[in-house]
Amino acid sequence: MKKRLQETVLELIVQKGLKFTMNDIAARQGISKRTIYEHFNSKQHIIETLVDDAIKEVKQREQMIFQQKNWSYEQKLKAVLLIVPSGLRFGDTEVLMQMKRFAPNEWEKIDHLLQDEWKTVQQIIELGIQEGEFRSLHVPSVIQLLRGASMAIFDPDFHTHEVKPLPEAVATMVDVVMHGMINKREL
Structure with missing residues (x-):
């Protein structure tokens, strides 16, 4: 029930x-x-449960992706960065705005996830560098870049002016991070 x-x-x-x-x-x-x-x-208890379940889903999906033996580190990194919870409608702009305004404790949990939960991403990047799949970069700087980009993309205020659904905005962010903005042309 x-x-x-x-x-x-x-x-x-x-x-x-x-x-x-x-x-x-x-x-x-x-x-x-x-x-x-x-x-x-209470209604608040239901919302709290939904947010907790969404965060748990993100963490479980991260671990499932990380443990994929036959995936490249590029595939793992891209898949982890593209995670948007399926349960609670984080992809719905209005819900994000309402969450921030009317459920500040739950929004704080989401904010914490976006700001502080980067261990899996860090491991993927470090292993990718060790294996030569990624360029040698200062990993804390990369994590800070990803943290900032994610905070901006998930910020409800961004979505008040933007009509793209959250999963599409996340996909654009991941594409730019993974492949840059330069259109590679053959010379």
Whole structure:
């Protein structure tokens, strides 16, 4: 039942953003609010659970990618940088803005993930340099560049002026980081 409630909330977030109510959940599920409160003690608790699940998903996907034996470090780096959680709609601009405004504690968790959780990326880059797949670069500078780019791309304020969905903006960022901006032409 808890998973069904979470799925219902994700559907409501797509329709209403974070402005859904416990009554909306109950009506959608055809249950009483009391049943919801058996699994979640508040709307905030539901949002907290969804954010925690999304962060857990990101970390699990990172580890699955990192452990791929037959992938190049370039493939691993690109795949890790392209991760956008599938559950909570981080790709929805309005949800990001509402999260920052109405769920600041949960936004702080997302912000922490974007700023501080770069160990897997760092390992991939360092191993790629050791194996000669990447150029020898100052890894802390690369991580800082990626951190800044990610913060900018995931910033809800950026999306108020931009119409591209978040996954497309992330893909552009990754493409520029991995391949630069110069159009390589044969001479």
